[in-house]
Amino acid sequence: MTMIEGIPEDLAHVDLDEKRAILDLDASLYPVEALYGAAYVFIDRCYVFLDRPAPQKLRIVVTPKSLEGGEAQLRQVVGELANELVSAAWRHQITQENRARIEAVTMQAISGAMGPPSLDDLEDFDFTDEAFEDPLGIAMSWEEKYAKKSDPAEETAAKGEEE
Amino acid sequence: MQLLDLRGQLDRTSQAFFRFRRLGPERTLITNAEGRWLILSDADFAAYATGAVVEGSELYRRLSDGNFLRATWDEAKARDMIAARKQFLGYGPNLHVMVVTLRCNETCVYCHASRADMDATHTDMTPEIAEKAVDLAFMSTSPSITIEFQGGEPLVRYDLVKHIIEYAKAKNETAGKTVEFTMVSNLSLMDDEKLDYLLEHKVQMCTSIDGPKDLHDKQRILPTLSAYDAASSWIEKINRAYVDRGLDPSLYHVEALVTTTKGALGRAEEIVDTYAALGCRALFLRPIDPFGFASKTAKMVEYPRADYLRFYAEATDYILELNRQGTQMIERYAAIFLTKILRGEDPNFLDLRSPAGAGISMLAYSYDGDVYTCDEGRMLAAQGDQTFRIGNVFESSYRDLVGHPTVRAMVIASNLDSQPDCVDCTYNPYCGIQTTHNHKTQGSIFGRMRESNVCAVHKGIQDYLFGKLADGEPHVLEAFERWTTVRAREHFLHDGAGSADGDP
Numbered sequence: 001m002t003m004i005e006g007i008p009e010d011l012a013h014v015d016l017d018e019k020r021a022i023l024d025l026d027a028s029l030y031p032v033e034a035l036y037g038a039a040y041v042f043i044d045r046c047y048v049f050l051d052r053p054a055p056q057k058l059r060i061v062v063t064p065k066s067l068e069g070g071e072a073q074l075r076q077v078v079g080e081l082a083n084e085l086v087s088a089a090w091r092h093q094i095t096q097e098n099r100a101r102i103e104a105v106t107m108q109a110i111s112g113a114m115g116p117p118s119l120d121d122l123e124d125f126d127f128t129d130e131a132f133e134d135p136l137g138i139a140m141s142w143e144e145k146y147a148k149k150s151d152p153a154e155e156t157a158a159k160g161e162e163e
Numbered sequence: 164m165q166l167l168d169l170r171g172q173l174d175r176t177s178q179a180f181f182r183f184r185r186l187g188p189e190r191t192l193i194t195n196a197e198g199r200w201l202i203l204s205d206a207d208f209a210a211y212a213t214g215a216v217v218e219g220s221e222l223y224r225r226l227s228d229g230n231f232l233r234a235t236w237d238e239a240k241a242r243d244m245i246a247a248r249k250q251f252l253g254y255g256p257n258l259h260v261m262v263v264t265l266r267c268n269e270t271c272v273y274c275h276a277s278r279a280d281m282d283a284t285h286t287d288m289t290p291e292i293a294e295k296a297v298d299l300a301f302m303s304t305s306p307s308i309t310i311e312f313q314g315g316e317p318l319v320r321y322d323l324v325k326h327i328i329e330y331a332k333a334k335n336e337t338a339g340k341t342v343e344f345t346m347v348s349n350l351s352l353m354d355d356e357k358l359d360y361l362l363e364h365k366v367q368m369c370t371s372i373d374g375p376k377d378l379h380d381k382q383r384i385l386p387t388l389s390a391y392d393a394a395s396s397w398i399e400k401i402n403r404a405y406v407d408r409g410l411d412p413s414l415y416h417v418e419a420l421v422t423t424t425k426g427a428l429g430r431a432e433e434i435v436d437t438y439a440a441l442g443c444r445a446l447f448l449r450p451i452d453p454f455g456f457a458s459k460t461a462k463m464v465e466y467p468r469a470d471y472l473r474f475y476a477e478a479t480d481y482i483l484e485l486n487r488q489g490t491q492m493i494e495r496y497a498a499i500f501l502t503k504i505l506r507g508e509d510p511n512f513l514d515l516r517s518p519a520g521a522g523i524s525m526l527a528y529s530y531d532g533d534v535y536t537c538d539e540g541r542m543l544a545a546q547g548d549q550t551f552r553i554g555n556v557f558e559s560s561y562r563d564l565v566g567h568p569t570v571r572a573m574v575i576a577s578n579l580d581s582q583p584d585c586v587d588c589t590y591n592p593y594c595g596i597q598t599t600h601n602h603k604t605q606g607s608i609f610g611r612m613r614e615s616n617v618c619a620v621h622k623g624i625q626d627y628l629f630g631k632l633a634d635g636e637p638h639v640l641e642a643f644e645r646w647t648t649v650r651a652r653e654h655f656l657h658d659g660a661g662s663a664d665g666d667p
Contacts, residue, residue: 041606087611090583098580105252105518109574113255113523113565115304121562 004075012082014074020063021074023081027058034088035060041084046077174214179236183208184589186626190633197244198507198592199229202633248509248592251516251524255304255565258513258525260311260538261296263288263323265530265545267316269349270384271371273422273457273464277545278315286315288530290326295556296528297331302561305524307341307656312366313538315530318352328364335659342657345369351385351393358397362404365655369418370394372441374427374434382424382464395441402442413444413491414650420447423471424464431478439490446482447495448475450620453603454542468616472623479627486642498646500628503593505647513537515595515621517585519577522553522570532556534564536573539599550602573598576608584612590625 002016003009014021025035039048039060051059062077069076095102117125137145183193191208194200203211203222210216211231216223227235265286267278279286288296300308310331312324328344335342345367361368372394373379379391398417405415419441421427421434438446450471451457451464479494486492502510513520521537528534532555535541540551553559553567564570576598579585585596600617601610612618631639 037607044606083611083614084605084607087583087609091581091609094583094586095581098586102575102578102581105249105578105580106571106574108249108252109518109523110566110571112253113304113570114562115255117562121560 002071004071004078007075007078007082012078014071014078016071016074018063019067019074020061021078023060023062023078024053025058025060025085027052027056030058030085030089031092032058034085034092037088037092038081038084042077042081169209169212172213174212177214177216177233178211179231179233181231182587182589182591186629186633190630192589192629192633193231194589194592195230195241196592197230197241198248198503199231199244200504200629201225201229201231202629244507247507248503251509251511251520254306254524256300256520256522256524256526257303257305257307257511258309258311258520259296259300259303260313260525260527260541261288261293261327262313262315262527262529262541263293263317263320263327265315266319267314267349268319268351268385269316269390271422271456272382272384272460273424273451273455275452275455275457275539275542276313276315277455277542281319286530287320288323288528288532290323292528292530292532292556293323293327294330295532296534297327297334299526299528299534299556299559299561299564301331301334301338301340305340307343309343309345312344312346312348314347316349316352317346318348318350318357321352321357325360328366332364332657335657337659339659342659343367343655344657349383349385349390349394350397351388351390353397358401358404362401362408365657367418367652367655368401369420370398371422372398372419372437372443373422373424374430375437378426378430378434381426382422398441398443410654412442414652415654416442416444418445418447419443420449423448423450423474425466426464428466428470428474431474432481435478435481435485435492439485439492444491445493445495445498446478448478449496450616452539452600454539454599455545458546458603468619468623471620472627475620475624476627483631483639483642486645487638491645493642493646496624497628497643500593500625501643502647502649504628504632505643506649508649510649512595514597517577517579517591517595518574519595519598521551521573521577521598522565522567523574526564528556534559536567536570537599539597539603543599543603548603551599573608576601576610582609582612584618588622590622593625594621 001013003013012021012023035050035058039050042048042062046062046064049061051061053059060081062081064073064077067073179195181193181195183191186192189204191203192200193203207222210222211226216226226232230237230240265276265279266281266283268281300310310327317324331342344364347369350370373382376389376391380389383390385393398419402412402416406412419438427434435446457464479497482492482494499510499512499515502508509516513524525537526534527538527541529541529544533552534554534556535544536551536553543550544552551569553569554564575581577596579591579594582596585591585594596612597617598608601615602608605611605614
């Protein structure tokens, strides 16, 4: 393991033999959404592994798909990832604080652009209650799924009485 | 004075919402959510920050007029101004870019569109695709639409340009929209017959002039001819034709853009002089983008954005000096920002608003019928990145396109109230970000503004403009006033059903 110039060793280090960099993060500083968001930005350039080595620790291991720049490239990846993490964490906080305003503007923008549906749009719209096929019964209520099935014989008898 | 000097004295009850930015000694800019602004001296800012503004004082009146004081905060005044700035949200795409071919007879070192060779006829749009694209454009909820011909070089497919104009005008007989046509061309394939047709059908023409002849010809290579001579001779001819038709040359002229490369830096005055000599009344000093060939030739054409900002200031200072001497000329970047700053209106420049216009205010139709959120989206597609493809003219309905998840994501990502840095930035009411640029340079549509070239340019230009406003030189303020006076170019408007505009 080698430390990266300018970056604290207990936060990030590189393994040049394995061509990878490792970032250890304090879990209380980064929401997991920010971790996913920041890590995802790198998947076109790197293989990214997430881990929780200890209860209050998060770990990101990044392995560039092509390591032509050696240690300098790993340093750049680590630096960018660290900045993206801070950005994603703050953005997560901002979007929670400003959610109503962001949703209102987005809704106004999209509805303003789309306009009201035409008759053709309405004709194509699926108004049935069955929104999608659900062979595993995932969308069924607990009562529907686990209610005691009625006895078919009793059902037939009841039907006969009605007639 | 630093804000730290006021620690322990800060008041948190007397101010209405505001953001601030130190512009220099004795100059602190404050803005509020609706985009009103004031530049305060150190003493005034200290009084404001510590709640020591005396009621009835001149400072109190300025702050109150600007809606910066909680005691006099006027909700309706704030709401109305925000609504005026966000008026564009009520309508769908008004800009429809038609990439009629990728073929081009010029080779530009930075070609953002990744042009194709002249024999690459497979990159031509068919009339069927063009008609479908026009049909979609006319489905927009916007009462006015602009069809912009792009390429490649659109004059390579002059036949299709004519077909689109005639198809759109016929369609507008029943649609009744206000339609404009613009063409982005290097002008080298222009001839008198084409020009007569384009003038008769009121097509606005836009071209590129990168600077003096040697610079332009070095960056834009035209086999056997000088690209500069070809463009400049037609610019002069078209501008003369407008005058011959009795049109005001300060309003009607060929629009030309500068693509600022490394070679342009240090030649600011020469570039401005070139435009003035051509009779061009407007320059748009755009920095280079990382799309297309520019991503491959970056070492040759790119530069640090601090160098660009020095170039921008030098060029704009010189334009202002020419204005003082009586040559009326504007810089477009400045005019866009200043319209927001001084008029409280949004000129609807799609890359400089929040949220940006991709998908909701513009669509780009590629030669093969694929539809993109914006021009840059199709540029990235030409490099193999289909992130911003939202459909195809044969498969997608209008509502599929503008309601596409990619469009929604871009609206959210370009909302400055969802962006770190932007959310607290003093320039928030006037600014905008480019999600395609973020995606290309930083790997996500959100990007990181502190590391973004676009953010550096936008902040730098606004620092320059507010610096000028703070200096308050009368000839500069007078020029800024003119630059933000919007005069509609009514000659270029085609009205549909019921119109009496006498279109040919």
